[in-house]
Amino acid sequence: DSSSADVANFTWTKFFKNMATFKGDLSTLTAPPFILSPVSLTEFSQYWSEHPDLLLATNNKEAQFEPKFEGVEYNQELNQFLFVVRWFISTLKSQYCSRNESMGSEKKPLNPFLGEVFVGKWEHEEPLGTTYCLSEQVSHHPPVTAYSIFNDTNKVSLQGYNQAKLNFSSAMLSVKQFGHALLKIGETNEYLITLPTLHIEGLIAAAPYVELEGKTYIQGTAGHFAVIEYTGKGWMSGKKNSFKCKIFESKQDHDNEGTKPLFVISGQWSGLSTIYTGDDEKKKKNPQTFYDADREAKDVLSVKPIEEQSELESRRAWKDVAEAIKEGDFNKIHQTKTVLEEKQRSLRKQEEEAGHKWETRWFDLVPVDEDHSSGFVKLSSLAQLSMEDVPSGTIAGSKNESKWLVDDKVAQHWRFNRQKWDDESEINI
Numbered sequence: 246d247s248s249s250a251d252v253a254n255f256t257w258t259k260f261f262k263n264m265a266t267f268k269g270d271l272s273t274l275t276a277p278p279f280i281l282s283p284v285s286l287t288e289f290s291q292y293w294s295e296h297p298d299l300l301l302a303t304n305n306k307e308a309q310f311e312p313k314f315e316g317v318e319y320n321q322e323l324n325q326f327l328f329v330v331r332w333f334i335s336t337l338k339s340q341y342c343s344r345n346e347s348m349g350s351e352k353k354p355l356n357p358f359l360g361e362v363f364v365g366k367w368e369h370e371e372p373l374g375t376t377y378c379l380s381e382q383v384s385h386h387p388p389v390t391a392y393s394i395f396n397d398t399n400k401v402s403l404q405g406y407n408q409a410k411l412n413f414s415s416a417m418l419s420v421k422q423f424g425h426a427l428l429k430i431g432e433t434n435e436y437l438i439t440l441p442t443l444h445i446e447g448l449i450a451a452a453p454y455v456e457l458e459g460k461t462y463i464q465g466t467a468g469h470f471a472v473i474e475y476t477g478k479g480w481m482s483g484k485k486n487s488f489k490c491k492i493f494e495s496k497q498d499h500d501n502e503g504t505k506p507l508f509v510i511s512g513q514w515s516g517l518s519t520i521y522t523g524d525d526e527k528k529k530k531n532p533q534t535f536y537d538a539d540r541e542a543k544d545v546l547s548v549k550p551i552e553e554q555s556e557l558e559s560r561r562a563w564k565d566v567a568e569a570i571k572e573g574d575f576n577k578i579h580q581t582k583t584v585l586e587e588k589q590r591s592l593r594k595q596e597e598e599a600g601h602k603w604e605t606r607w608f609d610l611v612p613v614d615e616d617h618s619s620g621f622v623k624l625s626s627l628a629q630l631s632m633e634d635v636p637s638g639t640i641a642g643s644k645n646e647s648k649w650l651v652d653d654k655v656a657q658h659w660r661f662n663r664q665k666w667d668d669e670s671e672i673n674i
């Protein structure tokens with residue numbers, strides 16, 4: 246009714262004003278109930294694989310990538326690279342539009358507590374077995390989520406971590422992402438995927454949504470290199486959620502002005518995109534559909550019922566708060582949140598008095614010069630990307646890298662420790 250809409254509008258304008266003047270950790274900013282999401286940030290890891298068929302297709306030896314172009318020399322590595330790019334593009338709608346689809350607008354997710362976990366699985370017909378999803382809040386200050394999505398039958402595993410740094414300037418909320426994803430296929434093939442910068446549009450209209458900007462780089466061990474450039478409404482393409490992806494044999498080919506890309510893919514990552522060969526792109530000749538995000542139904546992760554979950558698992562831990570948010574009951578939200586936060590504070594205090602630090606569960610923080618379990622160093626070098634603790638996709642040796650470098654301590658990155666998961670006795674999927 247009009248009164249509640251007026252109240253919502255009033256509170257939003259007030260909230261938007263103090264967000265605009267707010268200098269500090271946005272997570273401490275109390276947002277009005279209608280912009281709160283009942284979903285914890287640990288759940289966002291599942292968005293890497295809501296099309297598990299496309300993730301698993303990257304290791305399907307028999308599958309020949311379609312569409313196939315005359316005159317292009319396809320080898321196993323190029324074929325696989327195309328499957329990897331298609332899978333990556335398919336993750337973007339889930340990552341950045343799922344709240345708009347389910348709740349009408351982007352919302353503020355619940356801020357996970359240290360050690361919070363979220364687990365689930367996708368079960369496939371034989372012989373594809375099961376794909377597992379593990380997500381752990383490995384840091385609370387600052388919030389960092391690490392994840393591992395793996396299928397042992399199909400020998401495909403994705404690991405990564407994410408830290409989002411929010412910055413409010415000139416009525417725009419911009420978000421820099423720290424971290425990266427590493428996709429391992431079989432025993433040897435590995436791909437480094439960097440995370441784009443994003444910003445929140447529609448804030449003034451109280452109908453926020455994510456728009457991507459900047460670039461994603463994908464670097465494979467066989468050399469193939471892709472740059473995905475994001476633009477939005479009013480930019481070059483004029484359409485929201487637009488991108489242009491150029492695929493090269495190598496980073497060197499990309500750097501060499503005279504070398505054409507093997508393929509150019511363009512369109513909307515939340516809708517339809519088309520692929521051309523590098524030769525045909527200029528003449529817009531012979532465009533073929535690359536991916537249609539609206540046509541592919543997503544495969545929702547299956548998560549066991551709350552009563553079977555450990556108290557560390559997101560949906561059980563946040564149950565009361567989530568209900569209060571769904572009811573829009575501000576006092577109940579505040580009260581249930583306080584209960585959870587008090588519990589966490591006393592846990593931290595006990596640890597401090599006992600003199601022992603919280604041990605992360607399935608992930609280790611590995612200094613980059615000791616990172617022998619992943620291809621991160623090799624792939625970053627191939628792509629000439631920074632290995633420092635700077636925004637994802639920062640070019641090595643660039644001004645941007647030195648601007649973000651706070652000190653000269655050795656950068657550390659979160660890595661999945663499979664043994665710790667194999668030894669897990671409390672959390673099951």
Ligand SMILES: CCC(=O)OC[C@H](C)CC[C@H]1O[C@H]2C[C@H]3[C@@H]4CC=C5C[C@@H](O)CC[C@]5(C)[C@H]4CC[C@]3(C)[C@H]2[C@@H]1C
Pocket residue numbers: 264271272274276280289292340341351352353354407409418420422445453455
């Ligand atoms: C804090 C101010 C406030 O409450 O404003 C509410 C507005 C809805 C905007 C702020 C929130 O917007 C959310 C969007 C979230 C990102 C969405 C997708 C991803 C990709 C995923 O792989 C990693 C996490 C990431 C980057 C989310 C990070 C948190 C974001 C920016 C939420 C903002 C608090």
